[in-house]
Amino acid sequence: MFKKSLLLQIILKYMSNNILLNTIGNTPLIKLQKINPYFNVEIYVKLEFFNPSGSIKDRMVKYIIEDAEAKGLLKKGGTIVENTSGNTGAAIAMLAAIKGYKAILTMPDKVSIEKQSSLKALGAKIVITPTSAPPDSPDHYVNTAIRIASEIPNSFRVNQYDNPKNPEAHYLTTGPEIWEQTKGKVTHFVAAGSTGGTISGVGKYLKEKNKSMKVVMPDPVGSIYYDYFKTGKIEVHGNCTYQVEGVGEDHIAKAMDFSIVDDMYKFTDQDAFSTARLLAIEEGIFGGGTGGANVWGALKLAKTLKEHAVIVTIIPDNGVKYLSKFYNDQWMKDNNYSI
Numbered sequence: 001m002f003k004k005s006l007l008l009q010i011i012l013k014y015m016s017n018n019i020l021l022n023t024i025g026n027t028p029l030i031k032l033q034k035i036n037p038y039f040n041v042e043i044y045v046k047l048e049f050f051n052p053s054g055s056i057k058d059r060m061v062k063y064i065i066e067d068a069e070a071k072g073l074l075k076k077g078g079t080i081v082e083n084t085s086g087n088t089g090a091a092i093a094m095l096a097a098i099k100g101y102k103a104i105l106t107m108p109d110k111v112s113i114e115k116q117s118s119l120k121a122l123g124a125k126i127v128i129t130p131t132s133a134p135p136d137s138p139d140h141y142v143n144t145a146i147r148i149a150s151e152i153p154n155s156f157r158v159n160q161y162d163n164p165k166n167p168e169a170h171y172l173t174t175g176p177e178i179w180e181q182t183k184g185k186v187t188h189f190v191a192a193g194s195t196g197g198t199i200s201g202v203g204k205y206l207k208e209k210n211k212s213m214k215v216v217m218p219d220p221v222g223s224i225y226y227d228y229f230k231t232g233k234i235e236v237h238g239n240c241t242y243q244v245e246g247v248g249e250d251h252i253a254k255a256m257d258f259s260i261v262d263d264m265y266k267f268t269d270q271d272a273f274s275t276a277r278l279l280a281i282e283e284g285i286f287g288g289g290t291g292g293a294n295v296w297g298a299l300k301l302a303k304t305l306k307e308h309a310v311i312v313t314i315i316p317d318n319g320v321k322y323l324s325k326f327y328n329d330q331w332m333k334d335n336n337y338s339i
C-alpha cells in the first residue's frame, strides 16, 4: 500500500485543515421569491448552513479559539469545554478535531438527537442536562460546563454567552458581508438571539454604516428577553421549555447588547416551525426552526413598512438537524402543532 512520507502527511494535514477553516463565512445571500407578498419590500436570507459544521456558530468559535491560542489560554493537548444548544458544540467539535484538542459539551435534553449524534460523530464527549433546570441550579447546562471546566486542568471554556469576542466575530465578518452583498442597500436587520452575538455584532456594524438602520429581534414565548427589552425588568423567569432550539434565554447574556435593538416581537413554536416548513417547500431553503422564526419576523416587519425597504435576516442552521422533530409530521401531531 502507498505510504505517505511524514513530511507529506504534515503538509496535507496543514493544507486541508486550512482549506476547511477557510470555508467559514462568505455565505450566500438569497432573495425570497415566493413567500413574501409585500411588493415594496425585498427580503433576503443569509444561508449560514453553508458553513462547514452547518451553522453560523463556526464564525464565532473559530475566532474565539484562535484568539485563545494566540493568547496562550488554550494550549496543546487542551480540552475545550462549552455549554451549547448543539450548533456551537458542532463548531467546537469540528475545530477540536482539526486542531487536536479534546471537546466536552453540555446540552439541555431538548436538543435534537441529530445534533447530539453529530457531536459524538465528531469525537466530542457530550453531557446532557435537564432543560427544566433553572439558571441557578447546578444542573443547568451552563453551570455544568463551568464546573467541568474548573475540574479539568488545561481546559478552556469558550463562554459564548459572556464573551465579547462573540459579537466581535459577527461585527468583523457577518455584518460587512451583508453590507457588501446588498451593496449598502439593506435598511432592516432581523435576528432572534440566544447569546445575542449575531444580532449585537451585525446590528452594530450596520448601524455604523447607516444611522437609520433598524434592527428587530423575534423572541420565543417563554424567553425572558422580550419582557426585559420592553420593561427593563426580569419579571417572569423564563423556562426555555419552548421547542424551538437555539434562541431565547432564561438569563441575560453579556454578549447581548439591547441598545442595538429597535423592536422585539414574540413568536410561538408554531410560527417558527410553520414558516421553516414553508421556506423548504416554497423556496427550497431547508433551514432550522430559528430560520423559520427569523423569516416569520421579517414578514411581520415587512407588513408594517409602507416605503421601499430591504430586510436581511439569517437562516442560522440546516434543516437536516431537525428531521426527527418539526420536519416529522408525526412529531408535529404528537406535540399538538398543526401542519
Ligand SMILES: Cc1ncc(COP(=O)(O)O)c(C=O)c1O
Binding pocket: 085, 086, 087, 088, 192, 193, 194, 195, 196, 197, 198, 199, 245, 246, 247, 288, 290, 291, 316, 317
Ligand atoms: C439554531 C440557532 N439559531 C440562532 C442562534 C442564535 O445566535 P446567537 O447566539 O448569536 O444569538 C443559535 C445560537 O445558539 C442557534 O443555535
